[in-house]
Amino acid sequence: MSTNDQLKQAIVDSVEHGAYPEPDISSAEVPSTLIPDLLADLQKARDEVKTDIRSLSKDIAPDVDGWIAQAKKLQADIERSKATARDIVAQAEAGKALKEKTHDAANKVRLLEKEVAFNESLATTLDLIRSSCRILDNADQAYVNNDLRTALDHLKQCDESITALSAVQDTRAVGLLQTRSSRFKSNFLDKTTALAQSLIQCDTDSRSVRIRDQIPDVPSVDLTLIVDTLEYLGGLDVYIRRLKRDIEFALFNPRLSTKSGQHTVFEVSDGSISVSKSTSKPDTIATLDDIWTALDFLSTHLPKSICEPLSQKLLPFLFETLTYTWLDQTVPVQIEQMPVFQQILDRVSRLAEQIDGLNWSSTALLKDWVQNAPRTWLSKRRETALGAARSLLFSGLRDRKTVERVETQTVSKGDAIMGGTDVDEADDAWAADWDEDTPETKEVETKQPEPSTNDDDDDGSAWDMDDDDAEAPTESKDNAENQEEDDAADAWGWGDDEQATDEAPKPDSPKKMTKAAPTDQSTQSGDRELTLRETYTVTAVPDGMLEIVMQVVSDAETLTDPSYSGSPIGPAASALYTLPTFVLAMYRATASTAYSKLDSGNMLIYNDASRLADQIRTFVNKQAEKDAKSTLPNHLRPSSRLRLDNDIKALETFAKRAYSAEMESQRTIIRDMLDGAQGFSNCNAEPFASACDSAVSITEGRLRDVHKQWTPILSRSALLQSSGSLLSTTISKMIMEIEEIQDIGEEESKKLRQFCDKISEVKDLFMQEHPEGGEASDMTGIYCPNWFKFQYLGELLESSLADIKYLWTEGELRLEFDADEVTDLIEALFADSDYRRKAIADIRKTRSS
Structure with a gap:
């Protein structure tokens, strides 16, 4: 079959049967020459269909007539239904109009009913308003006639009427009525x-x-x-x-x-x-x-x-x-x-x-x-005690007196405190070693210097602080800065009453103590009881504080007596024993402010707080002895209720801190003064020479001024210990700075020797008069532990190599200096030579031997 025939057949099949052609045919191009043949084929197919229809119609004609008849009948039924529907619609339209008329009539009825109700309500409201006005008029008339009872009754009725008008309370008439009622109520x-x-x-x-x-x-x-x-x-x-x-x-x-x-x-x-x-x-x-x-x-x-x-x-x-x-x-x-x-x-x-x-x-x-009467009484008693303590603290500072410190020690012949000599020498031995066994409180906050290097090593020994209780500095520069808390004990130098010191004095620098007034009593065993005495200045504060504490304890003791068992404040007795703690705490809290207006206030704090601590301790001990004879139960005795041990320790710590603060303040001033020398470099050349001279002179003057200021306040031993500590600070700084000079010329060494001599002039402050008019003793080495090292330094500055070597090998130079210090000084003082190298080698060899 040709392509054109296929195309024609595909189109006819599509029209006749709805068939879809094959892809290759459907995509083929239809030429114009094919259209006439295609139309012819379609007409042919159409004729064939008509022929088939006619043939079929002849066979089914009777059925078709019946169908037609049924269709006509159905059409007639449809027309009747349409007419019925039109009637129904017409009737519905007529009912809707009737409903609208009925709704309109109902609305009119409701409106009339509302009008009637409103008229009735208005009439009732007007009656209530008229009645309320009439009642209010009657109340007003009764008010004018001073008939308060009637006026009150009418007013209540009027309020009831006005309340009934709450639905129309926004109307002007009711508002006027309420205004009139309010005005009447106000009147x-x-x-x-x-x-x-x-x-x-x-x-x-x-x-x-x-x-x-x-x-x-x-x-x-x-x-x-x-x-x-x-x-x-x-x-x-x-x-x-x-x-x-x-x-x-x-x-x-x-x-x-x-x-x-x-x-x-x-x-x-x-x-x-x-x-x-x-x-x-x-x-x-x-x-x-x-x-x-x-x-x-x-x-x-x-x-x-x-x-x-x-x-x-x-x-x-x-x-x-x-x-x-x-x-x-x-x-x-x-x-x-x-x-x-x-x-x-x-x-x-x-x-x-x-x-x-x-x-x-x-x-x-x-x-x-x-x-709360017991609590009220206790509060007032506390207020009175604290008020008295506060007043005493500010008024008692004007009164000062000299008191005596007495301590008895038992020593044996040949003891260190006796020095193996007579009692006169023992007189000088007691002051500096008093505190070597005194327990330290737990509130030590700063580092303790090492005794071997610190310029204030005597402070630490006086407080008896062990090396393992604080960190020891490793360099001598640091030692000069860590002295704060060791000073308080220097001021007293008191040791344990019950022990004799076990430490022997330094070789070649034995401590000769300050003058005391001992009373010597020998025992059968050869031991001696030595009574040590010295005086110092306190204000009236310690005695006044002690009196307040004793009065409080006396009151508490009285309240515990059976005769006061029914007293209203009897329950306050136990709490009364806490008042001494408050009094002493207030003293510690305000003392710094009160004493700050006084010269050497910190030293007076040290004396007063130390004396107060001793007095409180003595009072507690006496009270315990007294209670031992009491018939009261143990838990009612004052000694068992008083808790003053911590307060005593706090007072002692407070005293030491005040002393340390004063000492550190003075040390800082002295260091600042010596800083003016700028390390003593080029001390023989201007302007450095003038600066060094000025720094040394004002430092020496400062030491004397402070000593003079403290003389009427501190005890003799405390004064020497404090002055010795400041002198130790001075010479420690000078030793350190001189040792750091790398090259010291001849003229410089002479100048440095003059500076050392100038500072050494303050040794007259430490002269101890002999009790029998003999030659005075120089106590500088006792109270200034690096005094002899300072003296040796002055000698070394003007000594020859042979002299230095002799002092090292045959003398006592090695007791004050170590080999490195001496060799550094030799290298600074002498030029490099065989003699210098040999001397240094001998010194180092001696150290290693």
């Missing part, structure tokens, strides 16, 4: 309040309160009606507050006043109570009696409806004022006044019971005051 309240004031007259000028049963011009008015009216009008609370204020000003304020020359009492007559002057000041019990008289008067003459709200507002103020101005002032400080205080407590309790009998509340304040 009515003012008149009722005025009548109440006429019945209860509080005159602040005459200081009286008068209560009447009725008013002559208005006999129908009484307090019950007044209260009912005020309560209904909402003015009762305001009136009660005003009445409470008037009663305060008229009665209680004048009566409870404690101003001088204003002594008053209450006087009650028929229906009135007034305040009248008294020639003498009433006591507290009389005041409590007067308070009850006034309250009883009010409860008798006032109705309960006034008394109850009045008492709720009046009693808290009254009891607060009574407590502050009278009751608290009657709390005694002295134990001897307790019986009177007990009577006051009983009367306060009875007053609370009397008020409770009136069924008034607010008596809790009185009951609490009675129950």
